[in-house]
Amino acid sequence: MHRSSAGDPSPGALAEATAALGLLAAPARLHIVWALSQGESDVTGLAERVGASLPMVSQHLAKLKLGGVVRARREGRRQVYFVDDPVLVAVVRLILGRPEEGVGDGRVRTG
16 A cells, blocks of 8 residues: 655645646647636637637636636626636646746736
8 A cells, every 4th residue: 555645745636636637638728728828818819819619718718717727807898817826827838838938927917
């Protein structure tokens, strides 16, 4: 039987990481999170950026939001989405080969 080290992640932390990575296993959701790691956006901007329909992007955003991967805030009549986890941003950038872009505070804002 393998004993865990004091530095090992807790079962809860492992489950949370597995859930987040599972959400990123779909190419469309990974692309959306990648785009949001570059700057916050509304659903229309994301749909244009990732080349997908509004309903499809909305559905993926709902799953990502429910899973705690993205957050949203209201700006007037629109929802603006962002990734609020600098570690997740770093992981996505590392997976996609762009670690040099830095992570800032994880909530990258656009002009």
